Amino acid sequence: MRKMEGKKEEIKKGPWKAEEDEVLINHVNRYGPREWSSIRSKGLLHRTGKSCRLRWVNKLRPNLKNGCKFSSEEERTVIELQSEFGNKWARIATYLPGRTDNDVKNFWSSRQKRLARILHNSSDASSSSFNTKSSSSSHRTKGKNVKPLPQSFNPSQGFGVVEEEDITVSSSSKIFPYSTDDHVDDETLRLPDLGIKLEHQPFAFGTDLVLAETSSFFSESQQPNITFSPDSRELLARLDDPFYYDILGPPDSSEPLFALPQPFFEPSPAPRRCRHVSKDDDVFLDDFPADMFDQVDPIRSP
DNA sequence: AACTAGGGCAACCGCATCTTC
DNA sequence: TGAAGATGCGGTTGCCCTAGT
Known part of the structure; x- marks a missing residue:
């Protein structure tokens, strides 16, 4: 000074x-x-x-990979390390030769934004079919001509509100506000369209667990056409492990979970708990694994 | 052709931690 | 031992480019 x-x-x-x-x-x-x-x-x-x-x-600095997109291997590394370390970009960057913390941070940020947009569009699309069984065609929307999501739903109708301290996410959380008889449209995002039953599963769970739940939730006639990547299948196989769910710790635990053996989709050292669903969409995105859609193969159009 | 939204990226800001005196 | 400066880190902002309409 x-x-x-x-x-x-x-x-x-x-x-x-x-x-x-x-x-x-x-x-x-x-x-x-x-x-x-x-x-x-x-x-x-x-x-x-x-x-x-x-x-x-x-x-x-020498040996930087300037102007070079992240390879799939690097992406995977970032995702895994982010789930392990949280937003410790400098630390994560040490695992990626030629990448800086800024690179990793920007990569992750872009990814989050993309996910947020996808979810937002998907959420909007869902609201347009709320309580409207015949409105399945409106799923085709990509963020246009959609109504805002109702702030509260009647769980008996397949919708609900996740209350503070509520660790049970029924099929009705804001994230998956779909009735089970909603039509699964091939042009919209698969996951939120699935009417997923997520009981006792904190948000931290990844796509594969969600889809595993899904597969047992639909009646045979309702089974959506889901294909799994090899990684997804591997993760699904882990569901056989009775201790697998325990890695998330008790629902009301205030202890951080990252010290426990982690699968690669634990995004934050913060205790995983469902928060009150706010009007602000971004709030719930904070609790969502950013890679939740990565392992879902596109559904083939009929 | 003009406009717009989204993505990628560089750089800045504020705070935390480390180092030096 | 404490203050001041240096360094490191994560979050944020703003610009530019591109693709879509």
Whole structure:
């Protein structure tokens, strides 16, 4: 702050120029990746030390995979590690050579946004068929011409509200507000269309568990055409393990669960519990595994 | 061709932690 | 031992590009 007392120090912000990069690289070559603040104090650049460090770490460091999309292997790694560590991007990035914490963070953020949009559209679509058995064609919508989701449903009608401390998610949570006789449309997102029965299953469960529940929930005539990826099948096989559900801990446990052996879809160290369904869609998304749709193969159109 | 929504990405901000004096 | 500065990290913002309408 003392520096600010004299002439007003001009700190440059915004995109980096090639000349600035060159200066920064030269500095690192000479002194190593440290003493970032000295870059400004020496008058080499009018950037803060933080800015210099960030530029080096995210763009100029050798062996970075700049402009290269995440491979499926990297995606899987991120998903698994995120479920294990939570949003510890720097830590996760150490498992991904050539990737920075910013890369991982951006990747995850994009993914979350995509999921949120999908869920939102799906939720909207569902509301248009609420209590309207003949309205199955409205599932075809992709976020258009849909009514807002009712804030509360009658569980007896196949809908319901997840109350605070309520660990039972019936088929009627806001996430899956579908009546079992809703038509499963091939153009809409599969999962929420399935009328899923999710009793005693916190939101943290992944798609595969959900689908496993689903398969026993539908009558034979209602069985949707679901295909499973090899990974999904593997996970489904784990359902035979009687202790598998226990990894989530007791429903009212306030202890974090991440210390326990985890499958790869435990997204947050926060205790998994169903929260009150808010009007704000984003709230429930926080409790949702972002990779919930990843292992669902598309349903073939008839 | 113009407009819009969504995705990807770079960079900034605020806070936490570490290091140095 | 405490204060100040440096560094690290996660969240957020804003810009640009592209595809769809």
